[in-house]
Amino acid sequence: MLSERLQEELKANPGSHPFDEILYCNIGNPQSLGQQPITFFREVLALCDHPAITGADAIERAWQILDQIPGRATGAYSHSQGIKGLRDTIAAGIEARDRYPADPNDIFLTNGASPAVHMMMQLLISSEKDGILCPIPQYPLYSASIALHGGTLVPYFLDEASGWGLETSELKKQLEDAKSKGINVRALVVINPGNPTGQVLAEDNQRQIVDFCKQEGLVLLADEVYQQNVYVPDKEFHSFKKVSRSMGYGEQDISLVSFQSVSKGYYGECGKRGGYMEVTGISPEVREQVYKMASVNLCSNISGQILASLVMSPPKVGDESYEMYLAEKDGILSSLARRAKALEEALNSLEGVTCNRAEGAMYLFPCITLPQNAIKAAEAATTAPDAFYCRRLLNATGIVVVPGSGFGQVPGTWHFRCTILPQEDKIPAIVTRLTDFHKSFMDEFRD
Template sequence: MSFIRSPAVPIESINPKVKNCEYAIRGEVFNYALRLQEELEKNPGSHPFDEIIYCNLGNPQALNQQPITFFRQVLALCEYPALLDSEETPKLFSSDAISRARQIRAMLSGKSTGAYSHSKGTKGLREMIAAGIALRDGYPANAEDIFLTDGVSSAVHMIMQLLIRSERDGILCPIPQYPLYSASIALHGGKLVPYELNEASGWGLEVFELKKRIDMAREDGKCVRALVVINPGNPTGQVLSESNQQEIVELCRKEGLVLLADEVYQENVYVKNKKFISFKRIARSLDYKEDEVALVSFQSISKGYYGECGKRGGYMELCGFSEDVKDQLYKVASVDLCSNTSGQILASLIMNPPQPGEESHELFLAEKEAILSSLARRAKALEDAFNSMEGVLCQKVEGAMYLFPRIKLPEKAIEAAKKVNMAPDTFYALKLLDDTGLVLVPGSGFGQAPNTWHVRTTILPEEHKIPAIVSRLKAFHESFMREFRD
């Protein structure tokens, strides 16, 4: 006699918070792209394209962006300290990379990257980051307010654990938003309170919209704890003005909200009339008492011009938090012992790159400028391409690494998507992938205004490939619109 065994862990038995968690960037379209890539590898020529181009994720080095020489030299010397004693090393490494590596190794527990660090991160590295923050903002920073983390994702989860007590606790998030926030809020059992960015004004953040959403959530019995602001914007690419930031800080002060400032794209600003200003600098310039505004600012080694995604480094700086609350967050950090030391080192380097007069400074500036200027050209080329396509409107890309064009899909396409139980923008993205090998993310994965459809693409493919990508996009879109035109 045979028996049909039930699964040891049936899907009905798992934590419903996990089932409610979604992360579209590596969702349906991405998983289909992986299957297509396997088919191409097994059977070249089996599709109308010869490679999959992953425009779904801000992952620069996966698309052949080269690492910054100084950063990798310092890291190599820290990881393999025997190099520091080799007679050949001065021929291969710059003098300032060697001296920086010696300085960092002396800070590490056991002088080794293989040892656990303090749970907040190595103190000397936090001091280097604090010095970099102070230089950037013109206001002092304290190493004890900085937590080094395994990328910003880890930091966001820690803050959500701290703030969310029950499903009554709400976190204000922009729509469109980076799905890390909706996913982490779901995992920790809170409530996402959406506020819509104004696409017509270049994805503007309107404070009256924030106030309206706060009041509505409170009337619905929610306790609104925090406000997420992504500046420069992901997926929307806008850069906030100083006056707008001042309004946001003042709102948080009046409403008693923690301001969660996602500033990981602070180096990615592409237009001359815009500049990045940290929310910490804004808050300090308003002359509030330090505890009047609770602020958490996030920075990552994954973005900017460095693009060290795989090293999983980042930090958060806490301002306006009491010592007893910071002690509780330290306890949460201690559960994971510490973040990885390679990421910690790189976080210290991006906030303290080579300085004028040091051997690596000239090469560092050249590499940085080459990457950022190329990103600006790629952003403009893709923006122009989308705006030349029928029924597509793409707002100006001021910063970050993405475009979020709006596509007016024909009614026949929307009906075709419904027949296969699919969101129309997912339907569009999957057909685009099938025809061109380009991996874009449907706008529904980020949130969008009702009855509007978008896709998000990165600006990261190599610059020499952009013309071919534009040609594929235009040809596909023209064919799609012709097929489904009313």
């Protein structure tokens, strides 16, 4: 843009133009031009976020961030990709995580991960002939977004018997099947750690997936919002970007989008609607398209942008806030790990129920073998058998879980998704009530 170029020229070379500053009379963005926020409004917002500030490094970090925002205006529209300084921080955080370079220009900050997913679907889908490979079971954002944009969901099934493993032979089979129906498969969605399935992919398996996408020319859409949620010592999160780069694949080899959110991890700031996608291996023309889509809603909310930079750059050893931060983080993650274990064990002790480990994410997805009598009763009530079970559970115990049919499952199998999020002191009650309910349910319907 001409005004940006002139701005830079004036900065680099004062006196190079017949004016000494650019006067922006083009956009209705008051605080970018020095209008001060209404004090009362900001006081209330700050108090709602946090009632008291003690950490000196928090104050320092806030000033650092404010200095990265043009005019320190947190109330101004930002660059549609997000504030450049925050994208620098995020790129540095990705580099520290992966030990491979990250470019701030590849980062698009969004109101949570969902709008980023919608943007990619909008870009990839132009008709029902465009297909997207999605895991079954899957977080229904993907099916909803594909439907919204008029594309075709090409399902691939995760293998419950191998801990919700992802077999490339299954990917290949479903891809060929879709091709034979005239579907142009554009991309592969992988959720790692898995939602609703809770598995953490082995690095080896990730390499196979990367190779599959490279060979088939698919965009790899990596939902990595649970990257901080790993609960078992034998598994570790590896980003698909790190795995691809470690295989020697660069920008020209594979198109890769990684989604991250402030809503998950140990932070769990769902209400702040912050997130980003890192888009690599796409052409300048496609990037321009992504940018245009980002511009339609002007920018994502600045608090969410700031929070996205914080989760990718938390306090470090030696910082005043580090010990408290670490205690909070470890407290949350170790408690989640204990809750996952307790619920998994309880579920596996139930008649006809098997449940894989929650290695990561926030969910257990047990398989329930329902008696024929229960299936018949569900049919009589014109509801799916798993929904029938979940409704009875809720009515009897007050426990709310989600039927597997909302996520997709192998036909004839029945599941539900149970989060590990109720506070730890509630877990014993959940275990007891669930166990008692299940026993009486089976007694009522046992064949």
